[in-house]
Amino acid sequence: LDVPQKKNTIMLSTRSIFTTTCNRLVLRQAFWRSSRSSSSVTVDVLNSGKRISISSQGEHNSKQQQNTAVQFDAPWLWTNCPTSIQSTGQRLRSPGQYSGQTIRTCEIVQNDNDQCSPSSTRNDEFCYQQKVCNIPRDSCQPVSGIYGGEHRTATKDTILRVTWNDEASSVSYFNVDWLRKFAYDDNSLNLARVRRENAPHHAIRSDSKLKRVSFDHILVGDEAAIFALLEAIFTDGAAFVEGAHDEGNQDCGVRTLADAISSGSLSHGSLYGDMFEVKNEPNANNIAFTDVALCPHQDMAYYESMPGIQILHCIEFGSNVVGGESTLIDCMAAAYALREIAPHHFKTLVTTSATFIKQRDNVSMTYQRPHIVLKAGEDMNDMNREIIGVNWSPPFEGPLSIPAHMVEHYFAAYSAFERMLDVSISPDLDNSFLTENDVRLYHEYARKYTYQNRLRPGDVLVFSNRRMLHGRTGFKVQNTLDSSEQGGRVFKGGYTDIDDTLNRYKALRRKCEPNGEGLTMNVGNGTNSFP
Secondary structure: OOOOOEEEEEOOOOOEEEEEEOOEEEEEEOOOOOOOOOEEEEEEEEHHHOEEEEEEEEOOOOHHHOOOEEEEEHHHHHHOOHHHEOOOOOEOOOHHHOOOOOEEEEEEEEEOHHHOOOOOOOOOOOEEEEEOOOOOOOOOOOOOOOOOOOOOOOOOEEEEEEEEOOOOOOEEEEEHHHHHHOOOOHHHHHHHHHHHOOOHHHOOOOOOOOOEEEHHHHHOOOHHHHHHHHHHHHHHOEEEEEOOOOOOOOOHHHHHHHHHHHOOOOEOOOOOOOEEEEOOOOOOOOHHHOOOOEEEEOOOOOOOOOOOEEEEEEEEEOOOEEEOOEEEEEHHHHHHHHHHHOHHHHHHHHHOEEEEEEEEOOEEEEEEEEOEEEOOOOOOOOOOOOEEEEOOOHHHEOOOOOOHHHHHHHHHHHHHHHHHHOOOOOOOOOOOOOOHHHHHHHHHHHHHHOEEEOOOOOOEEEEEOOOEEEEEOOEEEOOOOOHHHOOOEEEEEEEEOHHHHHHHHHHHHHHHOOOOOOOOOOOOOOOOOOO
């Protein structure tokens, strides 16, 4: 057991002066004085200086962390010391460079921003200077909340001062809020997971009303509108932009939106071009370019990194077109539900790989991966690990290459998950792998969580290709004598990269919600959202 060696409880009665001149940080400790405060922070040095514990009581920025203690190991603190951050913002220390330094003492000091100035004439106990510039307050680097600049707030920052047990008695300073944000004890990690993992209560439903944003606002670069669009995509999985016009160029809607949400770049254009047209055409090289129904799927699952966001601009949708409604379902939430309903099927889809293919003239792409991806963990047989990705694209799947004894298990698991995802599969359809009760349970899930919409010309559906499966009902164009009712079903489409789009979203969130919590749901790209 860790036995506290030294305890230092301070009712936030100390403060340090932080001032910024150009790109230099000057941190000065001011005089000690008593002050009223509704909170206290307690710091313990544990295990012969190999670990510290920080606990707080009373008010705290995160009410869920009241009266809780978080612990940090000496190697972790040493590696993340702010003095190891180079002026470019990159870290100079690596875990492999740690040589056993332990902590001699630690204590809490407080930064009072309101009463500090560069001309302060206090008797300084220490002076800490570091040339680092352009560090935002929400940075993952440990200088967050210590350095000044435009991202600085007027609130009081609580700072941890650590003195190392080395020849130089080196000192490190950490913002306590930053430490809590990146705490890695079991409670903190579980809380973070609950807040970011997609579950059915996060998913859109058959009766959901998706966010709608004006295309005209996007066109003029309205950052509040762009942020609202991205917020809806990364929170709900999809959103509409309405009133898109072509300005004499039918590519305008797709390209304008791509420029807005990913800082000017379309992606994955090698097979169909940066932008493509979705309509019924003879000799089609993709099932999407026909009039048959499209089952729920992700595009380009045969890529190592499939598209992140898909943009579908409705150019034409004649009233004489019967069918052709667009469908969406949250596959990550469905995987979460499958784990609860049928854990044995869930395990099969985690532990066996499917084959995704795209092969035609001049194209030969294959990729093998499991349908459900979990976060790495100490026990890889633990199926309760966090869901960080789903891969599902029935029209673009090829021959299985799995051990023979797994084939029947795979077909049973696939049948179960497919019925949760595809509402068009009749519950009356016989299946030798599933019971009648199971089939109806899975179908009820699909019915409840499948969103369907008939787009109108000018509508643009923007959705996450990693989290949402999209499809459409089959359609037919009926002949009519009324020329005003004639038309077809024509969409323009394009993709953006998940990394570029997520970066745009987080950068805008920093501007539009500077005091927000900065939380992002898992986006399905094979990693959990961080922080």
